[in-house]
Amino acid sequence: MSRIGKKIIEIPKNAKVSIGADHVMQAQGPKGKLQVALPPEISFSVEDTVLSFQRGSEEKHIRAKHGLARALAASAIEGVTEGFSKTLQIEGVGYRSELRGKKLLMFLGYSHPILFIPPEGISFEVPQPTVIKISGIDKQLVGQIAAKVRKIRPPEPYKGKGIRYQGEQIRRKAGKSGAK
Numbered sequence: 001m002s003r004i005g006k007k008i009i010e011i012p013k014n015a016k017v018s019i020g021a022d023h024v025m026q027a028q029g030p031k032g033k034l035q036v037a038l039p040p041e042i043s044f045s046v047e048d049t050v051l052s053f054q055r056g057s058e059e060k061h062i063r064a065k066h067g068l069a070r071a072l073a074a075s076a077i078e079g080v081t082e083g084f085s086k087t088l089q090i091e092g093v094g095y096r097s098e099l100r101g102k103k104l105l106m107f108l109g110y111s112h113p114i115l116f117i118p119p120e121g122i123s124f125e126v127p128q129p130t131v132i133k134i135s136g137i138d139k140q141l142v143g144q145i146a147a148k149v150r151k152i153r154p155p156e157p158y159k160g161k162g163i164r165y166q167g168e169q170i171r172r173k174a175g176k177s178g179a180k
Contacts, residue, residue, distance in 0.1 A: 005066030029080030
């Protein structure tokens, strides 16, 4: 039995979960509405405030999808009730960011500023010019957008300049050593 797949999911009072056709789970909460396609080999049941998952056979590819189905459903329920966020830090002389409406404008040492337009369901916050907070209800989309923003100027190993995740450790390299 899958350790993750056999855990039940407690559905919060402010969330509503329904199972649609083609194994599509719909989660609705105060933050919004999400649809998640679950593997057809895994069966699930909603009883009062509990969501549980069962698999039909012990084949390897079906066992592998058991924990996946439970994790996707748990992420969707957490997203519509609490939401997800990632925080990025900008490091470097003159590197900064600001909001222009919903768009993110970044000055990262290039000859031009970079304007990043968020997709539907993603919002940016800039509490300080060197901190960017990305938030939304879809865990996968929040992580993907954070990775795209980081990729614009990834941290370099000599001075550590660039965009990094909050708490990320960058392995630093020694610079040139002078002639003796």
